[in-house]
Amino acid sequence: MSARKLKIWFNQYKDPDTSGGEEKITPEGYQKLCESLGYSMDGIEALVLTWKLGSKDMGTITYQDWESGLKQMCVSNAKELKQNIDYTVAGFSSDVASYRPFYRSVFNFLKLESQRTVDVEDVKAVLPVVIGGDSWVVPQFIEFLDKSGDKVKSITRDQWQLFPNLVEFLRTADAVAGYNTDDSWPKLYDDFVTWVKSRS
Amino acid sequence: GGCSAVYNFCTSIKSSMDDGALYSSMDPSSVVHGTVYGRDLYMRLNKHITNYMKTIAERSAAHKGDDLLGFYNREWNKYGDSAKLIHNIFSYLNRHWIQREHDEGNSVSDVNSLMLQLWRDRFFMSIRGTLLEAVFNLMKRVRDGQVADINMVKSVADSFVALGSDDIGAGSKKMEVYDKYFLHPFIEATVQYYSAESERLLQESTIREYMNRVAERIKEEDERAELYLHESSLREFRQALDKVLISKQKANLISEFQPMLTALERDDLRLLFTLLRRLGESAGLAPLRDIFTTHVRAAGLEAVKQVSDSKAVAEPAAGGGQANEARMFVSALLGVYELYAGLLQEAFSGDPGFSKSLDYACREFVNTNAMCQGATSKASMLLATYCDMILKKGSTATRAAGAEEASDEENLEKCLTQAVCIMRYLKDQDVFQKFYWKFMARRLVNEQSVSEHGEETMISKLKEVCSVDFTSKLTRMFTDVTVGREMTEEFRESLTGDYKLPFDFEMKVLHTVSWPLTAPPDTAALQLPAALGGVVDQYNQFYQKKRDKRKLNWLWQHSKADIKMFFPKAKGASAKVGYQFQVTTYQLAILLLFNAADGPGTGYGSSLGPSLTMPQIVDATGIDEDVVRGELEIFVKARLVNSSNGKVDAASVFSLNPDYKSKRLRLNLAGLKKPEQKREAADTMKAVDVDRSANIQAAIVRIMKARKKLGHRQLVEDTIRQIKLFQAQIDDIKKAIDQLIEREYIERSEESRDIYNYLA
Numbered sequence: 001m002s003a004r005k006l007k008i009w010f011n012q013y014k015d016p017d018t019s020g021g022e023e024k025i026t027p028e029g030y031q032k033l034c035e036s037l038g039y040s041m042d043g044i045e046a047l048v049l050t051w052k053l054g055s056k057d058m059g060t061i062t063y064q065d066w067e068s069g070l071k072q073m074c075v076s077n078a079k080e081l082k083q084n085i086d087y088t089v090a091g092f093s094s095d096v097a098s099y100r101p102f103y104r105s106v107f108n109f110l111k112l113e114s115q116r117t118v119d120v121e122d123v124k125a126v127l128p129v130v131i132g133g134d135s136w137v138v139p140q141f142i143e144f145l146d147k148s149g150d151k152v153k154s155i156t157r158d159q160w161q162l163f164p165n166l167v168e169f170l171r172t173a174d175a176v177a178g179y180n181t182d183d184s185w186p187k188l189y190d191d192f193v194t195w196v197k198s199r200s
Numbered sequence: 201g202g203c204s205a206v207y208n209f210c211t212s213i214k215s216s217m218d219d220g221a222l223y224s225s226m227d228p229s230s231v232v233h234g235t236v237y238g239r240d241l242y243m244r245l246n247k248h249i250t251n252y253m254k255t256i257a258e259r260s261a262a263h264k265g266d267d268l269l270g271f272y273n274r275e276w277n278k279y280g281d282s283a284k285l286i287h288n289i290f291s292y293l294n295r296h297w298i299q300r301e302h303d304e305g306n307s308v309s310d311v312n313s314l315m316l317q318l319w320r321d322r323f324f325m326s327i328r329g330t331l332l333e334a335v336f337n338l339m340k341r342v343r344d345g346q347v348a349d350i351n352m353v354k355s356v357a358d359s360f361v362a363l364g365s366d367d368i369g370a371g372s373k374k375m376e377v378y379d380k381y382f383l384h385p386f387i388e389a390t391v392q393y394y395s396a397e398s399e400r401l402l403q404e405s406t407i408r409e410y411m412n413r414v415a416e417r418i419k420e421e422d423e424r425a426e427l428y429l430h431e432s433s434l435r436e437f438r439q440a441l442d443k444v445l446i447s448k449q450k451a452n453l454i455s456e457f458q459p460m461l462t463a464l465e466r467d468d469l470r471l472l473f474t475l476l477r478r479l480g481e482s483a484g485l486a487p488l489r490d491i492f493t494t495h496v497r498a499a500g501l502e503a504v505k506q507v508s509d510s511k512a513v514a515e516p517a518a519g520g521g522q523a524n525e526a527r528m529f530v531s532a533l534l535g536v537y538e539l540y541a542g543l544l545q546e547a548f549s550g551d552p553g554f555s556k557s558l559d560y561a562c563r564e565f566v567n568t569n570a571m572c573q574g575a576t577s578k579a580s581m582l583l584a585t586y587c588d589m590i591l592k593k594g595s596t597a598t599r600a601a602g603a604e605e606a607s608d609e610e611n612l613e614k615c616l617t618q619a620v621c622i623m624r625y626l627k628d629q630d631v632f633q634k635f636y637w638k639f640m641a642r643r644l645v646n647e648q649s650v651s652e653h654g655e656e657t658m659i660s661k662l663k664e665v666c667s668v669d670f671t672s673k674l675t676r677m678f679t680d681v682t683v684g685r686e687m688t689e690e691f692r693e694s695l696t697g698d699y700k701l702p703f704d705f706e707m708k709v710l711h712t713v714s715w716p717l718t719a720p721p722d723t724a725a726l727q728l729p730a731a732l733g734g735v736v737d738q739y740n741q742f743y744q745k746k747r748d749k750r751k752l753n754w755l756w757q758h759s760k761a762d763i764k765m766f767f768p769k770a771k772g773a774s775a776k777v778g779y780q781f782q783v784t785t786y787q788l789a790i791l792l793l794f795n796a797a798d799g800p801g802t803g804y805g806s807s808l809g810p811s812l813t814m815p816q817i818v819d820a821t822g823i824d825e826d827v828v829r830g831e832l833e834i835f836v837k838a839r840l841v842n843s844s845n846g847k848v849d850a851a852s853v854f855s856l857n858p859d860y861k862s863k864r865l866r867l868n869l870a871g872l873k874k875p876e877q878k879r880e881a882a883d884t885m886k887a888v889d890v891d892r893s894a895n896i897q898a899a900i901v902r903i904m905k906a907r908k909k910l911g912h913r914q915l916v917e918d919t920i921r922q923i924k925l926f927q928a929q930i931d932d933i934k935k936a937i938d939q940l941i942e943r944e945y946i947e948r949s950e951e952s953r954d955i956y957n958y959l960a
Contacts, residue, residue: 157942161951165953181930181931184937184948187935
């Protein structure tokens with residue numbers, strides 16, 4: 001697709017206020033873009049799209065991101081873009097290798113640049129979106145975080161990154177009983193599983 | 201005797217030569233003759249000796265038993281001497297003819313060997329059965345307690361040795377003949393004898409009696425064996441003996457060990473130990489050690505349980521609080537330790553394996569027992585309290601175990617040695633160190649040490665067990681106090697000119713890092729009474745001159761004053777000399793308010809002094825309200841100060857009690873504020889936790905830096921092993937790992953969550 005057409009497409013959603021310097025799509029415009037593709041802002045696709053476009057902040061896309069991102073995806077129109085995103089999302093459940101970089105990048109979106117950790121509230125909101133399947137672990141973990149109150153205020157990168165592993169590990173029925181707190185899981189997970197055990 | 205027989209023999213050889221020609225080496229033409237003569241001579245020698253042996257054999261038939269032994273020995277000795285002589289006489293034969301035969305590949309024995317072979321083949325082999333029988337017969341009689349000549353056995357054994365291997369040649373020293381034909385039958389006979397004896401003993405006597413008898417027998421046999429057996433046989437012989445007398449009854453013997461331990465029967469224990477030691481480390485001693493370990497551990501646990509059950513500990517207020525609890529605890533531990541350490545020497549010869557068992561058992565019961573449960577490190581705290589107690593003035597003298605007559609100094613030293621002994625067994629050394637440090641600081645600040653020498657002695661003992669980091673702090677504290685005295689002198693001398701010290705003033709300057717003390721929080725910013733303020737200023741100036749860059753923080757909460765109070769209504773001695781009180785600085789500040797001519801209260805100038813409310817006092821002194829309340833409560837309770845409503849609250853109005861009376865003219869008001877032991881202990885443990893976290897993280901970083909890449913389990917194990925100061929818990933190690941990942945010292949490997957990489 002020609003650069004001109006890309007720009008026209010971009011301009012449909014860009015932030016009209018260009019006083020900040022370079023042109024970019026900001027969250028409001030981004031929402032419209034997602035809607036045009038049939039994506040809700042609560043869905044995983046919205047996250048995947050912003051990630052694939054290489055944006056630093058969620059929902060904020062510079063023209064540079066836009067151009068290089070679309071080129072890399074080899075798409076030139078909305079239909080192709082949607083296909084690409086849908087295909088990627090579908091691939092997550094079968095291909096862990098493709099899922100992992102996406103999942104890890106979500107942490108960067110959630111955290112402030114100056115900080116090392118992410119607020120627990122943000123994690124609670126986003127986990128059900130990015131963790132697919134219907135594992136019992138996600139809702140239970142969120143409840144655990146709720147109940148922990150002030151004891152758990154933030155989530156570290158390590159804790160975030162290992163979460164899919166935990167979900168996978170606890171998939172089998174006797175995994176909870178077999179969970180050993182001496183293992184290499186982060187302490188937070190030890191507390192979580194102990195809490196789960198105490199409830200049953 | 202032997203020589204004439206040989207002479208005759210040689211002459212007879214010579215004369216029986218066909219042409220009587222002499223055997224001469226000088227004559228080259230006699231080479232051929234030499235060969236003929238050589239072989240001929242050799243054959244004749246052979247024949248002659250063979251006949252001789254035949255005669256001996258025939259004559260031997262006439263002897264039996266001990267007599268036969270005697271006969272054999274005599275003939276053997278004679279023969280041996282002759283063999284040597286002949287060997288030398290025929291040395292030419294050896295060097296030439298025999299050598300030549302060897303070169304041509306014919307194996308021909310040298311003369312000496314030939315003679316031994318002949319003895320063996322023509323006489324010995326036929327008689328050896330009877331010979332052995334005679335030996336065994338004699339041995340049996342000796343073992344049964346009869347008198348017999350053991351030396352004959354020795355001679356027989358020697359001859360067996362000399363007869364070497366079945367192929368005697370080239371002077372080989374093989375023991376085949378000896379082993380096969382003497383030693384093994386001998387051992388077999390011994391085993392049979394003692395097998396029968398032990399059966400009989402077991403039927404007739406108790407296992408203890410058996411043990412004693414067996415020990416005697418073994419001693420006899422050991423001593424005898426050295427007299428007649430070849431030294432290479434001793435080990436095999438002893439092992440066979442041990443097997444029949446001890447091994448067979450091992451289970452029975454071992455089952456006696458526990459009752460002996462319980463009854464502390466030292467002699468029997470020593471005997472049993474000595475016997476079973478012969479069976480070796482794993483077969484003999486290991487089972488005993490296991491029993492010993494279990495026993496000592498149980499004894500230790502029981503001793504502590506008794507203390508824990510006793511009333512004095514159950515009701516601490518009645519028994520004198522924590523100090524008493526500590527004393528009884530340590531006393532119980534020492535009782536058990538010293539008993540079994542003594543037993544280790546007396547009964548087990550200080551055996552290193554048993555020493556390890558003792559250490560193992562002690563380490564168990566010292567740390568986890570009826571008084572110290574879970575992961576609370578209480579044992580460390582109690583031991584530190586004990587040490588504080590014996591190093592402090594005024595506590596009732598603690599007699600060291602077994603030191604009834606010692607001087608105070610020696611007694612103190614012994615107590616300290618014992619304390620350090622127990623300390624080695626603590627699993628949480630860091631807790632002990634923190635509490636000891638705190639208690640010592642308190643002793644030094646309050647001048648409560650029973651002796652300087654005592655403090656120094658303890659530090660040097662601790663140096664043997666603890667790290668330099670720790671003991672250097674203690675030494676520093678100690679020198680700070682000594683230097684402080686000197687500085688006070690210097691300060692006084694420096695005050696030339698107009699300024700006069702209004703009162704005696706003593707200073708201790710403490711190095712921040714070495715003392716577990718902190719400056720009071722800002723909220724308790726004391727308004728110094730004027731007189732005190734003046735001195736403080738002077739000292740600050742003095743110190744600035746001495747140490748330019750350093751800043752002094754005044755620790756008012758640890759400072760004290762001695763004051764005298766004169767009450768208008770006092771009578772007698774108290775009127776003349778007044779009451780002397782030791783007070784804290786805060787107390788001083790408060791009391792001085794009642795001495796002032798002016799202030800926030802009411803009634804200044806009256807004969808009874810002013811009245812003040814608590815808020816006024818708080819305001820005027822700048823002291824924390826809680827602290828003020830506490831001090832006022834002390835004053836009211838001591839009836840030094842009256843409260844208008846009998847309580848200490850915002851509404852109370854305070855004034856000095858004009859009718860104050862006390863039998864004692866000196867009172868320590870400062871000491872009345874008891875440190876809250878529980879809260880202090882909790883604070884100290886918090887500090888320990890902080891240090892531990894840092895310690896664990898440091899250990900992990902060290903390990904990861906060296907290994908670069910390590911599995912989780914391995915890292916945990918290595919960390920626990922590396923940290924000697926306390927028992928690192930897995931929980932805490934995991935927390936440390938989490939933190940180090942966050943701080944990006946290490947990372948989880950992409951390959952597996954169980955592997956960590958070091959991040960440079």
